[in-house]
Amino acid sequence: MARLFGTDGVRGIANRELTAELALELSIAAARVLGETGAFRERRPVALVGRDTRISGEFLAAAVCAGLASAGVDVVDVGVVPTPGLAYLVNTEGADLGVMLSASHNPMPDNGIKFFQRGGVKLDDFLEDQIEERLESPWERPTGADVGHVTADDGTLLHRYVDYLVASLGGISLAGLKIVVDGANGAAALTAVPAFTAAGAEVIGMNITPTGLNINDKAGSTHMDGLQAAVVEHGAMLGVALDGDADRCLAVDASGNLVDGDKIMAILAVELKAQGKLHNDTLVATIMSNLGLINAMREHGIHVEQTRVGDRYVLEAMGADGFTLGGEQSGHVIISEYANTGDGVLTALHLAAAMATSGKSVAELASIMTSLPQVMINVPNVDKMRAGVDPEITQAVTAANKELGNGGRVVLRPSGTEPLVRVMVEATTDEQAREIAERLAGLVAHRLAL
Known part of the structure; x- marks a missing residue:
């Protein structure tokens, strides 16, 4: 049986693979496992439950709350909140467990369940495996006064999170900056514009009217065309795009050019190093980051530590050695002084703060990095688990890397969140990158x- 947990929780089409029954059982199993491992304090445990704006999040959150309460956990239903906001609140409110219902940047029919333990930290593989083992297994159910309470927050917790985002700027004002914010019709619709406005920026919001059905629909960080056009149309200095649960951020300069996660990390790394806040002068990134990032950081005396794909692996590397900045090309950026997970709004605020303090445009700041041509092809309807063991594919990847030499590379890997294989090729020219990527994708x- 395939492992239920992927690189970022449990995901699937809501009410098909990800059912209310599964959400209920997962929540019960999580409560049992964390209780058995001593992750709960010596009192009735407390959990926070949040969701993004997908309509399916309503019934899934209800199932999660029911499961936790049936396991003797008191539950606070936070409602719609960014994933990093829930992680922050689990930590600051002293909760023992957090459960987030979101499929991040995936289309609306999908949803997912992410668990956070005390401190707002994602569960490691061992705990996830333990939860899977407990699913539907016999257990002694609490009764009477031992079952949990379920209460709904009135918005106070979400406001505390927004206040914290603004306070993280340390008093830096964004006055004079005109910024377009794309909320992806997701959880950022409730936080991004208020945060930028409170920081002093002139804000133009777009895709901030969620209906439950329009999350990520031609909006946010997976559909940048609208934001690029809006920045130029409004004469803005910066555009920022969040995804459905606001854990990632991409940007657009005044001319409408994309500033991806690699360039955002490069800007922030140089800024933090100048402030003496970049631990061991090291940036943590994944194997999917562009070689241009590594080259640029080398020129600025910054080492790039590379990990497997997934922000959880970036976090593990950062935690193991105390690194202060890490992330992914997709826009997951972790600034450990302020958050222990990727936070799109936090990232966007600090990118804008770099502009405000330096007096430079985002295009000038991003010019420290030159990206190598990169082509990504997603190959669906395949047995993704054989991607790393098929001998012909392995041989072809080795030959392609030899062909590229020091001027490029190939990364071929199964997606951790979708049923497909990703083929990524970097080369000195677009033509070479595309030719090799298409050749490997066909193979x-x-x-x-299947």
């Missing part, structure tokens, strides 16, 4: 066809 589609 993957043939060799791993």
Whole structure:
């Protein structure tokens, strides 16, 4: 049986793979496991439950709350909140557990369940495996006064989180900056514009009217065209795009050019180093980050530590050695002084603060990095688990890397959140990158066809 947890919790089409029954059982199992491992304090445990704006989050959150309460956990239903906001609140409110219902940047029909333990930290693989083992297994159910209470927060917790985001700027004002904010019709619709406004910026909001059905729909960090056009139309200095649960951020300069997660990390790394806050002069990134990032950081005396794909692995590397900045090209950026998970609004605020304090445009700041041409092809309808063991594919990847030499590379890996294989190629020219990527994608589609 395939492992239920992926790189970022449990995901699937809501009410098909991810049912209310599964949400209920997962929540019960999580409460049992964390209780058995001593992760709960010597009192009735407390959990915070949040969701993004997907309509399916309503019934899934109800199932999660029911499961936790049936396991003797007191539950506070926070309602719609960014994933990093829930992680922050689990920590600051002293909760023993957090559960977030979100599929991040995935389309609306999908949803997911992410668990946070005390401190707002994602569960490690061992705890996730333990939760899977407990699913539907016999247990002694509490009764009477031992079952948990479920209460709904009135918005106070969300306001505390927004206040914290603004306070993280340390008094830096964004006055004079005109910024377009794309909330992806997701959880950021409730936090991003208020945070930037409170910091002093002139804000133009777009995609901030969620209906439950329009999250990530031609909006946010997976659909940048609208933001690029809006920045130029309004004569803005910066555009920022969040995803459905606001844990990632991409940006746009005044000319409408994309500033991806690699460039955002490069800007913040140089800023933090100048402030003496970049631990061991090291940035943590994944193997999918552009070689241009590594080259740029080398020129600024910054080492890039690379991990497997997934912000959880970036976090593990940061935690193990106390690194202060890490992230992914997709826009997950972790600034450990202020958050222990990727936070799109926090990232966007600090990117704008770099502009405010330096007096430079985001294009000038991003010019420290030159990206190598990169082509990514997603190959669906294949047996993704054989991607790393098929001999012909392995041989072809080795040959392609030899062909590219020091001027490029190939990364071929199964997606951790979707049923497909990703083929990424970097090269000195777009033509070479695309030719090799298409060649390898064709081989993957043939060799791993279902």
